[in-house]
Amino acid sequence: MALDEFALIERFFHWAPQSASTVLGVGDDAALLKPGGDEQLVVTTDTLIRNRHFDDRIAPEDLGWKALAVSLSDLAAMAARPVAFTLALTLPAPDGEWLNAFSRGLRAAADDFALDLVGGDTTRGELSITITAIGQVPPGKAWRRAGARPGDALWVSGCLGDAALALHLGESAPRALRQELDHPQPRVAAALQLREQVRAALDISDGLSSDLNHMLVASGVGATLQVDQLPQSPAFRSCAAPADLKRHCQLHGGDDYELLVAVAPDEDLQQRCPALRWTRIGCIEAEPGMRLDEGQGRVVALQSAAWNHFA
Ligand code: ADP
Numbered sequence: 001m002a003l004d005e006f007a008l009i010e011r012f013f014h015w016a017p018q019s020a021s022t023v024l025g026v027g028d029d030a031a032l033l034k035p036g037g038d039e040q041l042v043v044t045t046d047t048l049i050r051n052r053h054f055d056d057r058i059a060p061e062d063l064g065w066k067a068l069a070v071s072l073s074d075l076a077a078m079a080a081r082p083v084a085f086t087l088a089l090t091l092p093a094p095d096g097e098w099l100n101a102f103s104r105g106l107r108a109a110a111d112d113f114a115l116d117l118v119g120g121d122t123t124r125g126e127l128s129i130t131i132t133a134i135g136q137v138p139p140g141k142a143w144r145r146a147g148a149r150p151g152d153a154l155w156v157s158g159c160l161g162d163a164a165l166a167l168h169l170g171e172s173a174p175r176a177l178r179q180e181l182d183h184p185q186p187r188v189a190a191a192l193q194l195r196e197q198v199r200a201a202l203d204i205s206d207g208l209s210s211d212l213n214h215m216l217v218a219s220g221v222g223a224t225l226q227v228d229q230l231p232q233s234p235a236f237r238s239c240a241a242p243a244d245l246k247r248h249c250q251l252h253g254g255d256d257y258e259l260l261v262a263v264a265p266d267e268d269l270q271q272r273c274p275a276l277r278w279t280r281i282g283c284i285e286a287e288p289g290m291r292l293d294e295g296q297g298r299v300v301a302l303q304s305a306a307w308n309h310f311a
């Protein structure tokens with residue numbers, strides 16, 4: 001069956017709206033949304049380009065999931081509740097089997113996090129996926145990168161380095177590591193639960209060192225991280241990769257869709273949010289810059305070393 005643009009949209013991306021805030025979804029020239037109460041809208045866009053952000057090793061179903069998950073991670077980092085998203089999809093050819101799997105993964109993420117696909121655009125070209133996600137947050141409650149104060153504790157959700165190690169190992173990566181790379185879990189529920197406790201936050205999709213640096217610059221402070229506190233998953237710990245590679249993945253690797261937050265020193269996030277692993281990895285200091293405490297009194301400077309598209 002020939003799959004023209006409109007048939008393709010109808011078949012794979014026209015789902016019944018679920019959310020009360022969707023007045024009008026796919027089908028007209030634009031969508032109509034009605035945010036609840038006096039809440040503010042939170043808007044974020046991310047593009048995934050083939051052979052830049054993903055390669056053909058990822059299953060199309062995982063790609064659909066991940067495309068939305070990365071945007072949901074940005075909403076979580078602002079403590080926003082997801083409301084709706086749009087999808088701009090560029091395809092080399094309309095492949096029904098691929099679209100079926102991709103839309104299934106995308107829809108699984110949309111259903112899990114209760115947001116509607118309300119529109120998009122479909123074009124021909126090299127495979128690329130752009131998602132704009134919209135969330136909402138009560139006035140003054142959005143988390144920002146600025147706000148960390150000397151004495152605050154730095155906590156991170158989940159584990160560090162799995163995705164980067166999977167990428168590095170390629171075909172030989174253990175399944176559990178590969179799963180973190182291909183099917184990340186945005187920390188939406190934890191963010192909503194911890195809304196009141198957090199003073200500064202971001203997600204560490206570009207790598208811990210790079211994203212921590214963004215928080216520190218925005219907040220006008222510095223920090224020291226405890227290297228022996230960086231959380232490792234069981235699969236990461238048992239993987240027989242060189243120790244310096246593993247450390248690099250933990251400190252600088254990208255695609256960890258975890259939250260990094262600064263909170264008051266007496267706050268215990270693990271107790272407050274037990275559904276997720278939380279680890280206290282360092283503290284905020286007045287002296288600018290990043291430092292790494294390697295134990296036995298050895299403290300070294302930490303440089304940010306993340307991927308930069310234009311460096
Ligand atoms: P227009 O030409 O007016 O921009 P389109 O013909 O591109 O509209 O799209 C028709 C409808 O389908 C619009 O409501 C648009 O938002 C929606 N749409 C197009 N592509 C997608 C997609 N990939 N996913 C979801 N909705 C889409």
Ligand code: MG
Binds near residue numbers: 121122
């Ligand atoms: Mg269009």
